[in-house]
Amino acid sequence: MKKRGFLFRKSVDIAVRAFSALAVALAAAAMLWIFWELFARGGAALSWSFLTNPSKPYGIPDGGVANALLGTVFITSGAAVLGVVPAVCAGIYLAEFRDTPKLSAAIRFAANVLMGMPSVLSGLFVYTVMVAPTGRFSGLAASVALAVIMFPVVMRTTEDMLSMVPYALRESALALGMSRMRTTLLIVCRSAGNGLLTGILLSLSRVAGETAPLLFTALFADSWPTDYFSGPTANMPVLITEYSTNSPFAAMHAAGWGAALTVTALVFLVNMTSRILFREKHHGN
Template identity: 60%
Template sequence: MMNSQQISVLTAAQRRPLLFRKLKNKVLSVFSLFSVVLAVGGMVWILCTVLTHGAQSISWEFLTSPSKPYGEPGSGIANALLGTLMMTGVATLLAVPPAMAGGIYLAEFGQGSRLAAVLRFCANVMMGVPSIIVGLFVYVLLVVSTGNFSGFAGAVALAVIMFPVVMRTTEDMLSMVPVTLRESALALGMSRARATLCIVARSARNGLVTGVLLALARVSGETAPLLFTAMFADAWPGGFFSRPTASIPVLINEYTMNSPFESMHAAGWGAALIICLLILLINILTRSIFHEKQH
């Protein structure tokens, strides 16, 4: 197969004049450079817009006062920021321990087993489920059954999104640990549980932290699953289990999409800047942790 491929390449090359081929190559190279500039330029453009618009509305008061009802000046984002931190925190607590245990099952006990293959497939599929569908699911599960929107429902929705991501990265990171390490731990007389938790998981520690942080970065910007679960409120997150709780992404949606007021748009840009900074910070942190490991 390889031979016939090479021959076809050779004959194809003979049929075309050299100059034409070189020209085509140049054109493609320019197009390729152009696409990279487009992708990176798009990012720079978006971030610059967020930075220039957002920087104007950032102030101490903006960061420390809660949001106000429509049309009232001087609203802040403190309640939404707190809500986002609470919801992502609770989601992490709910999702990470079982997801890691699941990842351990796939990596340590599930090599070659059919059940593990099915579960792995389910996790991959789950990563592709649109986040708004997860919102609908949790709405039925928690909001309908308890009768009110709550920050907790939002946290559960975020946890459902985090779960497969953390599970798959845990599995990938654990399978990168050399088998010899496992064998030597077992040869010393350790139990399987002890060897997994103290030796294998420990040597993959940086990778695991990276996985969790990336999942965290992903869910902290999620809006769609929070629309029907945590909703939005112009108040400090009081009853986490019983009342709607504000979050930065939903605040951005409320302030820009559903509001005609110029001052609210400005506040929306400020909130966008804050969430972007938060996510970029997590990403940079992840990079440095992962980089450390490679040395």
């Protein structure tokens, strides 16, 4: 190893430490900057009528985002209904049934790869499977696309959470004569309940703002989302995209910022709720 003077080493160390503090400050500043722009530009557009009126084409007054907001809630809850139960079951298989280690490893690998898969490909997949054969864009197709994105995330968190439940708990339940199914569902899943809920909510907050898959599945409509099962459905992310890229009008841009602020607030509300849930669990133990 090269011999270096004490002063040189000390100054390199100080420089690196300054850089690392700067890096954190930069990341935090980027976050604050994005939020500041969101509040400054989106706050002006927010009003009660903005949140309660449906969206309207440019030029017609009193446009809002209510239909898109409702559509996003529909699509996201649809994804939860479709995706959560299979994903939790899949996680249970990985955590509780250890008699096929090779298969489990392959499934775990597939889930990890799926987690990093570009979301736009999930949109393509659902387009081919659901939209192209029926010839109809629908909110339901969008829910399926989001469920595909959620599935591996919830599955892996479920496995992690169930693996943290102590073995003695399972053994005592089985020793009392409970069946395997009741042990898993009533004892193991219940004691990991908060963790499971956190995982589900976090993945929901992630897919709620997901845009790319919705471009091929839900499209957009200025109407209320009554056609959830059979036709284009209004939703926030596509509304933001349309208003800010396909419109030259400042009024639409302002509405887009308002919608962006609303979506971010929604996403953060869910995100924070789940984090607090998890923290409480830690305190409880």
